[in-house]
Amino acid sequence: MSDSERLSRWWCSVEEAVSRGDGVVHDQDDWPAEISTLAEVAVAEVRFDLAGAQQLLDGLESLNSPWNHVARLLRLRLEFRSSRGVRASLKQLLEQSEQLVTELDRSEGTTCARTRHLMATVNLQLNRPGEALDQMVVALEELGDVPSRSWFLDSIAQAYLALGAWNEGRRTLRKSILAKDAVDDHLGIAISTGHLALAELQGGNPQSALKVLDETWSRRAASLEPLSRLRLVTFQLQAAVELEEPAEIKARWQRLDELLVECGEVAHYLVGFAFMARARARASIGDIDQIGADLDLAADRLQHPEMALLIDYWRVRLQPEERRASGWKQSMQKSIESLGSVSEGEILTRLLFAEEQMAQGDSKGAVEQLDQAFTRAIEANHPGWQEQVGRIFRQIDSEQYSRRTIERFSGRPAEEMEKTTTEDATIIFADLANFTSRSTELSAEEVMETVRSVFELAVPLLAKHHVRPLQHLGDGLLAACQGDDHSRRGLQFAIDLVERTNAASRIRRAQGESWGLDLRAGVNSGPVVFGLLGSSFKQEWLAIGMTTNLAARLQSKGEIGDVVTLPEIAERVGHVGPNDIVEHHPMKGFPDPVALLRIRV
DSSP, X not given: OOHHHHHHHHHHHHHHHHHHSSOOOOOOTTSOHHHHHHHHHHHHHHTTOXXXXXXXXXXXXXXXXXXXXXHHHHHHHHHHHHHTTOHHHHHHHHHHHHHHHHHOOGGGHHHHHHHHHHHHHHHHHTTOHHHHHHHHHHHHHHHOSOTTHHHHHHHHHHHHHHTTOHHHHHHHHHHHHHHHHHTTOHHHHHHHHHHHHHHHHHTTOHHHHHHHHHHHHHXXXXXXXXXXXXHHHHHHHHHHHHHTOHHHHHHHHHHHHHHHHHHTTOOOHHHHHHHHHHHHHHHHTTOOTTHHHHHHHHHHHOOSHHHHHHXXXXXXXXXXXXXXXXXXXXXXHHHHHHHOSOOHHHHHHHHHHHHHHHHTTOHHHHHHHHHHHHHHHHHTTOHHXXXXXXXXXXXXXXXXXXXXXXXXXXXXXXXHHTSOEEEEEEEEEEEETTHHHHHHXXXXXXXXXXXXXXXXXXXXXXXXXXXXXXXXXTTEEEEEEOSTTHHHHHHHHHHHHHHHHHHHHHHHHHTTOSOOOOEEEEEEEXXXXXXXXXXXXXXXXXXXXXXXXHHHHHHHTOOTTEEEEOXXXXXXXXXXXXXXXXXXXXXXXOSSOEEEEEEEO
16 A cells, blocks of 8 residues: 555544544554554544643654654644634644645645645635635545545535625535435534524525524434534524524524533533523513523633624623613724724624614614624625625615615725716626536526526625626626726736636536536726616616627637636736737627737636
């Protein structure tokens, strides 16, 4: 057996022990003692026995390659467990992981894949979901067909959800659950189900969340440890509260109480979230007196400042106005200012401020609070918070919300965008390749899911580069970039979008799927007529002229993964790539063939 095969077998044995739930590593008979100890470290780390894992790791003598690299990775994973939320430590950890990847030999691909997985997880903690997704694409392809493949899908789904790609995120989590179901990975199924339920709750679909939770509970609860069961029940209770169904709340509450007794005095964050959920349940049925006690128990286990703000929010939100402490607004405003970074507690608190001001008849003050909440949710690049704020913002002042959304993408005041003007701008036309064939082979639901995934992946990139979506044309997107440096921003948006959809396609194909999100784009700069067409029945933003027409024709000359533009545009913005191709093509409206630049993304 080669070193590469031995290393791959070792990783598989460790991860199978975790998936089975017993933590017993098989196939150790021919392993040296120190390699068996490494396996114990890996199992203990995944099972959250961090002190035991660290003690075992510290007791090991220096190891030869490739086991010294495995030990380094395990040490980094333990450091990650202890540094979650500490930004400086996370950045240092990311640098050390990147260094380890550069030192790994080609025969150590299985260790490299798991190091990239760690890097992706760190990037998610640092709110860099795009970078996390890029790492996971490579990791999944390096990994091969092993038991932990479904674990990698969970991290990919988290990156998708953090990017606002709800459709692709939920889709990936469902695939992960199916893969884990095939090997009876009870713990893995519970974790994936929790992620999927949270995504449904954030998307405003508590009924869907409860359905998937109940199915997993009925099939897997008996095989789970108490804390894993407690996590499922906490989500069940949260979904029942949001559904406002007393019978469902009562049943989940009783189950949660039983599990809290079983877990005892464990100082675990999952127990803290369970007490928080119980406090919300109490409020929903009018059991006010014990809310504070539950939140005190939650605070004992959730002592990070961001969690303290969230608990303080629920202390106010769940109590009748006459029971709220005096000066609560000023106190919570100080907490928001002291944190600096955006948190769920801040977003919810600003929404509460807006609700209070609307109740007092101060609609202007309410809109100002919503505007701040919207701005902060965008700063955090958190689609769930953006949707949550947007739902309330639309109810209170739909016109102001529309204006803020226009400004988010265009980078310019909405009033300017409503005028009919002619100006130099960059037009981007992107569409899915082979859409007709896709439509005939796939169901209508699958086709719509694909189109929705492309547009959801585009949203954060549109906002990042201040590119305004004009029209969704079936399988295509027409967008415009205006203002200073529009050629560079527009071209970079197209490149980033094709790269991101390429990553999603590679992930799909690594799972054996035949249809990806195969995109190509055309980019052109020049004079464009902009204006608003229609009435209150239907309105459309239009970009008219030869510049727009040529962008569409450029797109049609590309292959999957191409961004096609004119050479002079790429030269103007300093984009020169070694794989770029210049070709001459006849174009309608041009007497001679036009030189086109195909950027291979």
